[in-house]
Amino acid sequence: MVSTKIISIVMEEKILPGQILEFPYKHDEFVLLEAMDILEANTVNNPKLLLHQGDCIFVQKLVVRNPHVFPASVKLMKIRSSQPMLASGQSEAMKGYWITTYLNSKLKISDMGSSFEVMMEDWLKKCKPDGQTADDVPPDRDSLNGKMDSRLIRVNRFLRDNCDKSLSLQQLADMIQCNPVYLCNTYSKIFKISPMKKLQILKMQKAKMWLKDTDISVFEISHKLGYVSSSQFAELFKRYHGVSPIEFRRETRLGE
Amino acid sequence: MTIEHLIQELQTRVCEMLVLRPDAISAQSDLGICGLDSIKTVLLVVELEENYNINFAEQDLFFEHFNTIEKLAKLVFSKLMLM
Numbered sequence: 001m002v003s004t005k006i007i008s009i010v011m012e013e014k015i016l017p018g019q020i021l022e023f024p025y026k027h028d029e030f031v032l033l034e035a036m037d038i039l040e041a042n043t044v045n046n047p048k049l050l051l052h053q054g055d056c057i058f059v060q061k062l063v064v065r066n067p068h069v070f071p072a073s074v075k076l077m078k079i080r081s082s083q084p085m086l087a088s089g090q091s092e093a094m095k096g097y098w099i100t101t102y103l104n105s106k107l108k109i110s111d112m113g114s115s116f117e118v119m120m121e122d123w124l125k126k127c128k129p130d131g132q133t134a135d136d137v138p139p140d141r142d143s144l145n146g147k148m149d150s151r152l153i154r155v156n157r158f159l160r161d162n163c164d165k166s167l168s169l170q171q172l173a174d175m176i177q178c179n180p181v182y183l184c185n186t187y188s189k190i191f192k193i194s195p196m197k198k199l200q201i202l203k204m205q206k207a208k209m210w211l212k213d214t215d216i217s218v219f220e221i222s223h224k225l226g227y228v229s230s231s232q233f234a235e236l237f238k239r240y241h242g243v244s245p246i247e248f249r250r251e252t253r254l255g256e
Numbered sequence: 257m258t259i260e261h262l263i264q265e266l267q268t269r270v271c272e273m274l275v276l277r278p279d280a281i282s283a284q285s286d287l288g289i290c291g292l293d294s295i296k297t298v299l300l301v302v303e304l305e306e307n308y309n310i311n312f313a314e315q316d317l318f319f320e321h322f323n324t325i326e327k328l329a330k331l332v333f334s335k336l337m338l339m
Contacts (some may be wrong), residue, residue, distance in 0.1 A: 050289075160306065
């Protein structure tokens with residue numbers, strides 16, 4: 001009769017930047033680690049394993065390192081098993097076993113209750129001493145395939161090619177046949193900037209280029225970029241580049 | 257610009273984007289496994305189009321064309337050659 005017991009659960013263990021955590025567990029003890037951030041892991045079978053957010057790994061010996069410049073977190077579960085194969089030192093093949101495939105990434109430590117012990121027993125029974133190791137088991141992560149949703153790519157392209165025109169959010173939304181609020185929210189979520197703000201940045205870049213490379217007047221540039229007045233344009237330009245358009249032109253000409 | 261130079265540039269940028277050490281991925285590493293999800297791929301496409309002043313064709317916009325630095329570099333390089 002196999003008995004499996006959860007010894008402890010740590011819902012959030014912080015790993016500081018560059019810090020290394022080691023899990024030198026006893027022969028009958030295992031750790032189930034769920035990465036909350038990308039971490040570098042080192043197991044017996046796989047010395048260079050990259051754990052992604054949500055990946056679970058079930059091992060006896062494990063070293064994890066936080067490669068980031070910010071603290072990373074993991075969830076930990078310590079398990080003891082009376083499974084003879086595991087407890088009697090015949091568990092070489094088990095070390096570093098990639099459990100994600102078994103757990104199918106759906107069962108996370110945070111969701112685990114007593115049913116996990118039953119599940120773990122079931123899984124341990126299925127494991128053979130000569131079973132697969134981490135190197136043999138592909139991680140449960142499908143590479144992306146298929147066509148991308150190109151709508152935001154097209155919006156960006158349109159902004160880039162038409163930044164010298166007066167564009168509205170409605171025009172952009174019409175182009176990809178969606179609601180303007182939806183476009184604004186999705187765009188902002190992905191690019192961390194609203195489409196209209198992006199348009200403003202592109203206009204300011206264009207203005208900088210024209211001031212540097214052409215003799216078009218500031219008044220004309222502001223008009224070409226769709227600003228109602230050159231003072232509104234000058235104010236915005238100064239906010240972006242720290243100097244007024246006239247000063248910028250003078251400075252770049254002096255520098256040449 | 258040579259394709260080797262482009263590979264190096266893309267490697268650096270993708271590692272930054274995925275918060276990985278600069279030497280963490282090779283030109284053949286599967287970027288999907290390294291953390292390049294669908295949103296990051298779109299971000300990468302937009303960034304490449306802006307930085308290299310290129311436009312990818314609709315038939316280029318398949319995730320499998322962007323899942324290694326090598327494929328990415330070949331695609332960008334072919335666009336640059338057409339300019």
